[in-house]
Amino acid sequence: MDAKTEKSNLIEGATGAWEMVIGLEVHAQVSSESKLFSGASTEFGGEPNSHVSLVDAAMPGMLPVINEGCIAQAIRTGLGLKAQINLTSVFDRKNYFYPDLPQGYQISQFKDPIVGEGEVIVDLLSGERVIVGIERLHLEQDAGKSLHDQHPQFSYVDLNRSGVALMEIVSRPDIRSSEQARAYVSKVRTILRYLGTCDGNMEEGSLRADVNVSVRRPGEELGTRCEIKNVNSIRFIGQAIEYEARRQIEILEDGGKIDQQTRLFDAKTGETRAMRSKEEAHDYRYFPDPDLLPLELSQEFVDGIAASLPELPDEKRARFIADYGLTPYDADVLVAERESVDYFEAVAKGRDAKQAANWVINELFGRLNKEGVNVVDSPVSADQLGSIVDLIKANTISGKIAKDVFDIAWTEGGDPAEIVEARGLKQVTDTGAIKKAVDDVIAANPEKVEQAKEKPAMVGWFVGQVMKATQGKASPQAVNELLKAKLGI
Amino acid sequence: MSPTKLTDLTIAEARDGLRAKSFSVQELAKAHLDAIETAAALNAYVLPTPERALEMAKASDARLGKGEGGALEGIPLGIKDLFCTKDVRTTACSHILGEFTPTYESTVSANLWAEGAVMLGKLNNDEFAMGSSNETSFFGPAINPWRREGSDAKLVPGGSSGGSSSAVAAHLCMGATATDTGGSIRQPAAITGTVGIKPTYGRCSRWGIVAFASSLDQAGPITRTVRDAAIMLKNMSSYDPKDTTSADVPVPDFEAAVGQGVKGLTIGIPKEYRVPGMAPEVEALWQQGIAWLKDAGAEIKEVSLPHTKYALPAYYIVAPAEASSNLARYDGVRYGLREPCADVTSMYENTREAGFGAEVKRRILIGTYVLSAGYYDAYYLKAQKVRTLIKQDFDQAFEGVDAILTPTTPGPAFAIGEKSGDPLDMYLNDIFTVTVNMAGLPGISVPAGSSSECTPLGLQLIGRAFDEETLFRAGQVIEDAAGPSAKPADWWSEAK
Numbered sequence: 001m002d003a004k005t006e007k008s009n010l011i012e013g014a015t016g017a018w019e020m021v022i023g024l025e026v027h028a029q030v031s032s033e034s035k036l037f038s039g040a041s042t043e044f045g046g047e048p049n050s051h052v053s054l055v056d057a058a059m060p061g062m063l064p065v066i067n068e069g070c071i072a073q074a075i076r077t078g079l080g081l082k083a084q085i086n087l088t089s090v091f092d093r094k095n096y097f098y099p100d101l102p103q104g105y106q107i108s109q110f111k112d113p114i115v116g117e118g119e120v121i122v123d124l125l126s127g128e129r130v131i132v133g134i135e136r137l138h139l140e141q142d143a144g145k146s147l148h149d150q151h152p153q154f155s156y157v158d159l160n161r162s163g164v165a166l167m168e169i170v171s172r173p174d175i176r177s178s179e180q181a182r183a184y185v186s187k188v189r190t191i192l193r194y195l196g197t198c199d200g201n202m203e204e205g206s207l208r209a210d211v212n213v214s215v216r217r218p219g220e221e222l223g224t225r226c227e228i229k230n231v232n233s234i235r236f237i238g239q240a241i242e243y244e245a246r247r248q249i250e251i252l253e254d255g256g257k258i259d260q261q262t263r264l265f266d267a268k269t270g271e272t273r274a275m276r277s278k279e280e281a282h283d284y285r286y287f288p289d290p291d292l293l294p295l296e297l298s299q300e301f302v303d304g305i306a307a308s309l310p311e312l313p314d315e316k317r318a319r320f321i322a323d324y325g326l327t328p329y330d331a332d333v334l335v336a337e338r339e340s341v342d343y344f345e346a347v348a349k350g351r352d353a354k355q356a357a358n359w360v361i362n363e364l365f366g367r368l369n370k371e372g373v374n375v376v377d378s379p380v381s382a383d384q385l386g387s388i389v390d391l392i393k394a395n396t397i398s399g400k401i402a403k404d405v406f407d408i409a410w411t412e413g414g415d416p417a418e419i420v421e422a423r424g425l426k427q428v429t430d431t432g433a434i435k436k437a438v439d440d441v442i443a444a445n446p447e448k449v450e451q452a453k454e455k456p457a458m459v460g461w462f463v464g465q466v467m468k469a470t471q472g473k474a475s476p477q478a479v480n481e482l483l484k485a486k487l488g489i
Numbered sequence: 490m491s492p493t494k495l496t497d498l499t500i501a502e503a504r505d506g507l508r509a510k511s512f513s514v515q516e517l518a519k520a521h522l523d524a525i526e527t528a529a530a531l532n533a534y535v536l537p538t539p540e541r542a543l544e545m546a547k548a549s550d551a552r553l554g555k556g557e558g559g560a561l562e563g564i565p566l567g568i569k570d571l572f573c574t575k576d577v578r579t580t581a582c583s584h585i586l587g588e589f590t591p592t593y594e595s596t597v598s599a600n601l602w603a604e605g606a607v608m609l610g611k612l613n614n615d616e617f618a619m620g621s622s623n624e625t626s627f628f629g630p631a632i633n634p635w636r637r638e639g640s641d642a643k644l645v646p647g648g649s650s651g652g653s654s655s656a657v658a659a660h661l662c663m664g665a666t667a668t669d670t671g672g673s674i675r676q677p678a679a680i681t682g683t684v685g686i687k688p689t690y691g692r693c694s695r696w697g698i699v700a701f702a703s704s705l706d707q708a709g710p711i712t713r714t715v716r717d718a719a720i721m722l723k724n725m726s727s728y729d730p731k732d733t734t735s736a737d738v739p740v741p742d743f744e745a746a747v748g749q750g751v752k753g754l755t756i757g758i759p760k761e762y763r764v765p766g767m768a769p770e771v772e773a774l775w776q777q778g779i780a781w782l783k784d785a786g787a788e789i790k791e792v793s794l795p796h797t798k799y800a801l802p803a804y805y806i807v808a809p810a811e812a813s814s815n816l817a818r819y820d821g822v823r824y825g826l827r828e829p830c831a832d833v834t835s836m837y838e839n840t841r842e843a844g845f846g847a848e849v850k851r852r853i854l855i856g857t858y859v860l861s862a863g864y865y866d867a868y869y870l871k872a873q874k875v876r877t878l879i880k881q882d883f884d885q886a887f888e889g890v891d892a893i894l895t896p897t898t899p900g901p902a903f904a905i906g907e908k909s910g911d912p913l914d915m916y917l918n919d920i921f922t923v924t925v926n927m928a929g930l931p932g933i934s935v936p937a938g939s940s941s942e943c944t945p946l947g948l949q950l951i952g953r954a955f956d957e958e959t960l961f962r963a964g965q966v967i968e969d970a971a972g973p974s975a976k977p978a979d980w981w982s983e984a985k
Contacts, residue, residue, distance in 0.1 A: 054593060060591070060699045060818070061573045061591075061697040061698050061700065063696050064733075065730065065731060066733065095817060097817065099822050099833055105814055157822065285813075285860035287814070289703075290702070291703045292733060
């Protein structure tokens with residue numbers, strides 16, 4: 001059994017335990033203004049064929065010119081994946097015919113990719129940590145899109161995506177469960193979004209994955225794998241792996257053997273089906289693109305990019321735990337999205353980070369989830385939430401009132417301090433006023449006073465009455481102390 | 490000056506005549522358009538553009554009238570059909586491009602127009618520049634204006650730039666653009682008695698030129714004199730950010746090198762170029778060239794280019810490999826020919842079956858084969874290694890010499906149909922020229938004498954990378970020694 005085999009990841013078949021071996025090729029669209037080899041826009045959702053240059057349409061005599069911005073993004077990503085940056089890399093042609101591939105070849109990187117080996121740390125909810133090796137990252141062109149629903153006899157072609165830069169991030173077969181695979185893809189997505197090198201938008205196709213799945217008896221040699229192409233959501237990745245592993249186990253347990261295949265995932269049925277076999281695989285006739293010289297990078301160029309790298313999720317998580325005393329769970333929740341962490345750090349700045357984390361995770365994220373709002377569109381800004389935290393800290397309002405203030409800020413907007421002022425929500429710290437309320441409650445409830453003397457926990461009932469009488473504005477701490485003194489408990 | 494005389498001028502003479510207002514650009518253009526009109530028998534032009542020519546000529550006259558104008562102001566040129574010309578049909582002489590009319594202008598031709606040159610039309614070439622005789626053109630072969638003494642057999646003008654060489658030799662333009670992947674400028678120039686230079690790879694932008702083999706293709710001029718070639722090349726060359734293989738180096742005033750002579754230069758003679766089957770008259774011409782250069786003050790030195798014999802086979806792996814990929818875009822989907830069909834695969838097959846000629850298909854098949862899994866290492870990779878060795882041969886040779894003198898072709902112009910049945914025999918035409926493309930070096934062919942059949946022969950000078958100037962210096966010496974190149978007797982003009 002190799003080191004990565006964990007009992008909990010094994011699947012029980014009819015004839016014993018099986019282990020999945022999974023490797024992923026994540027295709028991430030590079031965030032860039034223009035395409036990998038042309039000046040055409042990469043904007044999503046334009047009219048068909050409105051973002052197409054002569055190069056993208058492969059007109060005669062047109063030549064590719066490398067977009068330096070896309071190169072910088074690939075290097076940035078490589079650095080974020082703690083990977084080797086290759087100072088010399090080569091663009092190759094991958095030759096095949098398809099109507100949405102105007103050149104008749106895709107410019108990609110085959111033998112000499114721009115980024116070499118790296119790794120991604122994946123933390124699971126269970127607390128398990130998996131290190132997934134990155135084999136390589138290379139740059140390639142996206143193809144256009146065939147539209148089959150425009151005409152009864154013909155298909156149409158939209159070349160807006162043709163030539164858009166993609167990064168293909170190839171993992172080692174280090175993944176052992178669908179949960180790990182999902183966590184890996186979301187971690188890669190998070191890193192890309194921190195780096196600003198891919199928007200990670202899976203609905204728009206900015207991030208998709210080819211999933212390689214095989215199964216074996218624990219400790220045995222690798223089995224024959226199948227590749228599931230172009231899976232475009234993290235949930236589907238999990239479903240596709242589960243289905244595919246079960247399918248393979250069934251075949252093997254029935255005495256069959258796995259054919260190396262390319263398969264497609266059908267989101268409607270949750271099943272994978274064969275697309276083509278190994279024998280039908282294309283011979284892509286890769287060779288170095290003679291229109292492009294080998295890409296030579298200077299170490300200074302790479303160093304410059306390295307110097308501008310933001311703090312990444314792993315470092316942030318570690319810092320939150322060590323410096324702020326956050327639990328690993330809270331830290332994970334906060335770092336999962338770049339926008340969330342930005343929000344949290346804005347709230348935490350100059351304040352008690354733990355309290356800020358509680359407010360961001362419980363109140364803010366709770367409300368955002370409930371109402372289906374993204375953190376960037378949060379009606380309560382980080383400044384507003386920060387000032388609520390400040391008001392609690394200054395004993396101006398109680399935690400309970402703070403929740404009301406948050407609700408008002410959410411629904412009606414406004415500066416929390418002003419809300420508190422205008423609505424008279426300030427905590428009553430004037431002991432005279434509290435004392436009067438306490439006296440009134442004690443005087444009105446002699447039998448309860450007797451009961452409380454027997455059972456000190458009854459003090460809670462008195463607190464509630466006093467808070468009610470003061471419309472919640474009394475400092476709960478002061479009320480408690482006064483009551484205890486008066487009741488002699 | 491009579492119109493017929495105007496077509497006899499060199500570019501340098503016409504430039505002076507125009508500045509002196511001895512004649513107008515429109516007169517000069519008209520003289521050439523008339524010549525083109527009567528020379529249909531040569532099939533040099535696949536698309537004359539008289540209206541465009543006269544319009545450009547008029548504008549050019551206006552500029553000259555104001556004392557303005559560029560380095561090629563008013564000079565009428567022919568453009569090989571491989572160069573994309575805005576709003577003018579461009580087909581690479583292939584049926585598959587149909588009536589394709591670009592919305593853009595190649596960098597090289599745009600450079601020429603920016604200097605005031607006038608376009609006479611599009612010139613014939615082998616389909617996609619694949620051929621050495623212009624016989625693979627969809628528009629039929631261009632014909633060499635030269636004939637063998639006492640014979641009216643039609644001879645090939647060489648290829649692939651056969652329309653360019655034929656038109657320049659027959660005075661149907663003052664100069665022509667051409668391209669050279671394995672000899673396609675120098676071989677046609679040699680066998681039509683014209684001057685052709687393939688500059689260093691990267692000297693001219695490839696942007697807007699229909700690609701054959703990207704790592705070998707290079708544009709250059711065919712003209713009637715070495716000086717004219719220098720003038721044209723200067724104005725074709727440029728660093729072009731749209732072609733990342735173009736070189737960001739200054740373009741010298743090549744014309745200034747013409748006439749500087751060869752005193753102090755060392756000229757290398759590669760022993761490996763004495764190939765079996767080389768015509769004795771070609772050997773004699775080579776010796777004559779050596780003697781001329783020696784007489785003019787050059788030192789002559791034998792050099793060795795030991796990997797020469799591998800160049801041709803390696804070339805016929807690399808060039809078809811790149812071509813098989815470069816020609817994949819002609820699929821009937823976006824432009825050019827489309828043979829309608831029930832499904833997309835049949836559409837591809839029928840379009841490419843109907844659209845490509847036999848030689849192009851042969852090279853696509855060879856290229857596809859040598860790039861296939863299991864064959865790549867044995868063919869393509871090995872050929873690239875040979876290429877590196879050929880480059881090293883030249884690097885070593887150029888440590889001791891400034892230029893290398895060889896014959897341009899193994900023999901003179903052959904007759905239409907004579908070699909078209911035997912591809913290997915045809916490929917041997919490139920034996921002295923392909924090494925230069927494989928090494929990315931500049932090479933010039935200069936008319937140096939006649940064959941026993943009284944048809945032209947040329948000598949080739951090969952230079953260091955980006956040292957075209959030495960080629961112009963030495964080329965001029967050969968041109969002077971060989972005497973003014975004769976004009977072929979006019980057998981083609983139809984009475985008007």
